[in-house]
Amino acid sequence: MPPTISIITVVLNSKEHLKKTIESVKNQTFNDYEFIVIDGGSIDGTLDIIKENSGVISKWLSEKDEGIYDAMNKGIKLATGKYLWFLNAGDMIFSETTLEELFSIPTDFDVLYGDTELINEEGKSFGLRKLKRPPENLTWKSMINGMVVSHQSLIVKKEVAPLYDIKYKYVADIDWLIKVLKNSKIIVNSHQILSRFLLGGFSRRNTLSSLIERFKILCKYFNVLTVLLNHIKLFILFIIHIIKNRKIL
Numbered sequence: 001m002p003p004t005i006s007i008i009t010v011v012l013n014s015k016e017h018l019k020k021t022i023e024s025v026k027n028q029t030f031n032d033y034e035f036i037v038i039d040g041g042s043i044d045g046t047l048d049i050i051k052e053n054s055g056v057i058s059k060w061l062s063e064k065d066e067g068i069y070d071a072m073n074k075g076i077k078l079a080t081g082k083y084l085w086f087l088n089a090g091d092m093i094f095s096e097t098t099l100e101e102l103f104s105i106p107t108d109f110d111v112l113y114g115d116t117e118l119i120n121e122e123g124k125s126f127g128l129r130k131l132k133r134p135p136e137n138l139t140w141k142s143m144i145n146g147m148v149v150s151h152q153s154l155i156v157k158k159e160v161a162p163l164y165d166i167k168y169k170y171v172a173d174i175d176w177l178i179k180v181l182k183n184s185k186i187i188v189n190s191h192q193i194l195s196r197f198l199l200g201g202f203s204r205r206n207t208l209s210s211l212i213e214r215f216k217i218l219c220k221y222f223n224v225l226t227v228l229l230n231h232i233k234l235f236i237l238f239i240i241h242i243i244k245n246r247k248i249l
Contacts, residue, residue, distance in 0.1 A: 002080045002081060002082065003032050003033050003034045003080065003081045003082075004032040004033065004081060004082055004083065004103055005032070005033045005034075005082065005083040005084070005085055005099070005103075005155065005241045006033070006034050006035075006036055006075075006078075006079035006080065006081030006083070006084050006085070006158070007025055007033055007034070007035045007036065007073065007085045007087060008036045008037075008038065008075035008076070008079060008084060008086050008087070008198060009035070009036070009037050009038070009086075009087050009088060009089055009091075010037075010038045010039075010040070010068055010071040010072055010075065010086075010088060010089070011019050011037060011038070011039050011040070011042065011046055011088075011089035012039065012040035012041070012042055012046075012071075012089075013040075013042045013043065013044040013046060014042070014044075014046060014090065014198050015044055015045045015046040015048070015049045016206065017089040017090030017198065018037070018046055018050070018089040018090075019049060019246040020090060020092055020123075020171070021087055021088075021089055021090060021091060021092060022049070022053050022056060022057070023092075024087075024092035024093040024196075025056060025093065026053070026056045026095065027088075027096045027098050028096060028097075028098070028100070029096055029099075029100045029105060030097075030099035030100040030102070032113045033081065033099065034058035034059065034079070034080065034081055035056055035057050035058050035059075036057075036059045036072050036075050036078050036079060037050055037056060037057050037059075037060040037061075037062050038060070038065075038071045038072070038075045038078075039060065039061065039062040039063075040062075040063075040064060040071055041063055041064040041065075042062070047062050052110065059078050061074055061078065062183035066166055067166060068088075068168055069164035069165075069166045069168065069169075069172040069173075069176075070164075070166050072086060072164055073164055073166065074160065075161045076158070076163060077163075080123065081158065082157060082158060083155050083156065083157055083158065084113075084155070084156050084157075084158050084161055085151055085154070085155045085156075086151055086152065086154075087101050087195065087245040088152070088198070089196035090118075091152045091195055091196065091197055091198055092195065092196040093194070093195060093196075094117065094192075094193045094194055094195055094196055098192070098194060101192065102134060102155070102190060102192070102194075103208070106124070106187065107188075109157070109186045109187070109188045110157045110160045110180075110183070110184035110185055110186045110187060111138070111154065111155070111156050111157070111160070111180060111181065111184050111186075111188070112154075112155040112187075112188045112190055113134055113138055113149045113154050113155070113185045113187070113188070113189060113190065113194075114134065114149075114153045114154055114189070114190040114191070114192045114193060114194035114195075115128050115129070115133070115134055115153060115191055115192070115194070116128065116129055116149075116152060116193065116194070116195050116196075116197045116198045117195070117197065118196075118197055118199055119196045119197065119198060120198075120199055121198070121200065123224070125196075126199070128193070130149065131226070132145065132146065132147065132148050133147075133148070134148060134149045135148055136189060137187075137189070138181065138187050138189065139181060139187070140177075140178045140181035140182045141220070142181075143174060143177060143178050143181070143221070143225065143232055144218065144222055144227070145230065145234065146174065146214060146218075146232040146234070147171070147173065147174055147177070149177075149193065150197055151173045151177075152194070152195035152197050153193075153194040153195045153197075154177070155194075156180055157184075158209075159177050160180055160184050161176075161180055161183075162176065162179050162180070162183075164176050168213055168216075168217065169209070169213070170206050170209050170213045171210050171213050171214045171217065174214055174218070175217045175220075176216050178217075178221055181199060187216045216232065
């Protein structure tokens, strides 16, 4: 019988980060899952960590890819679970009971989402996201404000999930989530913290390129003027936030 959920982690030369993600999956009190690790051909010992944890990792693949979203597509193709959950290396499930709490009551949804705690390399918490909090009622139109829900705090039914469009190198997750939400009828706010997100991810390291790509993606789905005005509004809110809090988180 297929598992309830496929947890997919992509990694490249990040064995210490991968250890943390593996540990958070292994410690779950809920065990009706498969754990898939897609490695981009690491040479730092990541493959050894994968092999050492064969008891918790259900499937793995190690080969060169065309980027993070190509690797995620490989994970989708290998997944047999009813639901998909993407956790990049270094990201962690919020608590040992998170999955048990989410699936303890029989339910059916297309998308389930929640909040995200921000952490650094040492595991220090910076609290929840401040600038972008999950809306009470998430729809594809919510995405005019960007990635209002962290990718790591989304659980998506596989049958509504397309492959990522790998022509986008930095924020294909926004395009993907808009498509997912358009395909979905039942979208549930868990009102829980689902994940711990490691700061300094791929898109954050490529901020300018990510912003340009995000603008292009949003212009596919929304009026260009609306997107432009909204970006100006978000930039002003960002500056106010920095001035008020003296930090960018």
